Amino acid sequence: MTLPDGIGVDVSRETSDALTRYVGLLEKWNKAINLVSKGTVADIWTRHIADSAQLFRMLPAQASSWVDLGSGGGLPGLVLAILSRDLERELNFVLVESDQRKATFLRQVAMELALPVKVYACRVENLPVELRVDVVSARALAPLTDLCTMASPLLAPDGICIFPKGETAGQEIEAAMQHWHFDLERFPSITSANSEILKLSKIRHV
Numbered sequence: 001m002t003l004p005d006g007i008g009v010d011v012s013r014e015t016s017d018a019l020t021r022y023v024g025l026l027e028k029w030n031k032a033i034n035l036v037s038k039g040t041v042a043d044i045w046t047r048h049i050a051d052s053a054q055l056f057r058m059l060p061a062q063a064s065s066w067v068d069l070g071s072g073g074g075l076p077g078l079v080l081a082i083l084s085r086d087l088e089r090e091l092n093f094v095l096v097e098s099d100q101r102k103a104t105f106l107r108q109v110a111m112e113l114a115l116p117v118k119v120y121a122c123r124v125e126n127l128p129v130e131l132r133v134d135v136v137s138a139r140a141l142a143p144l145t146d147l148c149t150m151a152s153p154l155l156a157p158d159g160i161c162i163f164p165k166g167e168t169a170g171q172e173i174e175a176a177m178q179h180w181h182f183d184l185e186r187f188p189s190i191t192s193a194n195s196e197i198l199k200l201s202k203i204r205h206v
Contacts, residue, residue: 015086018113019049022082025109026073033101035073051191052076055137055162056083058187058199063134064090067154069124070141071095074106076164077137081115093117094131096124124150132156139164144172144198148180152203161200164189169196179206 011019023044026035040047052075059066068077077095084091095117097103103121110117120127136151136159144163151161165172173184182203189195 011083012086015082018082018086019079021113022074022078022109023049025105025112029105030073033099033105035102035105036075046191048073048075049079051164051189052079052139053083054190055164055197056080056087058160058162058197059089059091060134060158060160065092065094065131065133065156066135066137067094067096067131067133069096069136069138069147069150071097071106071119072099072102072139074109076139078106078109078113078115078117080137081110081117082113085115091116094133095119096127097121098123124154127154132159134159135162136160137162144169144176145179148176148182148200148203151200152180152205155203159201161198161203163198163200164195165198166192166195169198173198177206180204181206 027041029035030041036048055076066080071077077093081093093116095106097106097119098121100121103119106119110119131154133154134156136154138147141147147163180203182200185199187197187199189197
């Protein structure tokens with residue numbers, strides 16, 4: 001077991017091995033392209049892997065599709081794709097990343113680990129397909145107002161958004177509510193005392 005206790009997800013040895021392979025690839029590629037901050041690599045299992053994995057506990061039981069915006073190094077998208085396979089959830093993932101080098105990394109990991117992942121190397125507004133998905137996530141991508149703008153056209157009628165946020169969460173919520181209506185649940189982060197996870201549903205314009 002590699003993940004810290006308390007994240008709400010237990011993993012098998014096979015999945016722990018897959019996560020270890022992913023971390024190895026992330027560390028290797030990070031020397032050439034900036035997938036994660038070099039200052040966080042020493043604490044990668046808590047700062048990035050567990051921080052991403054904790055989002056899985058918010059997945060609706062009926063969900064079958066997940067889009068991760070600004071996926072970067074695959075956090076949380078690739079981590080969640082690995083976990084979904086372990087937990088026998090039939091989830092299809094779409095990772096959206098405008099940086100071509102990062103998108104290449106995402107495709108390489110998905111191929112090596114045989115993950116149910118489709119990667120689009122473009123900006124969110126330039127997606128070449130129409131999506132109506134059950135879950136949209138984004139980690140450290142944009143303020144909440146902008147995330148609502150990006151996510152709203154992609155969501156199925158009962159879809160939800162899962163957005164990890166830091167100390168500015170309260171201000172971002174207030175700002176977003178000037179432009180958007182949404183149902184909101186707030187959860188403390190298991191990996192950081194100064195962070196929380198926002199779960200939004202029924203997003204619509206003011």
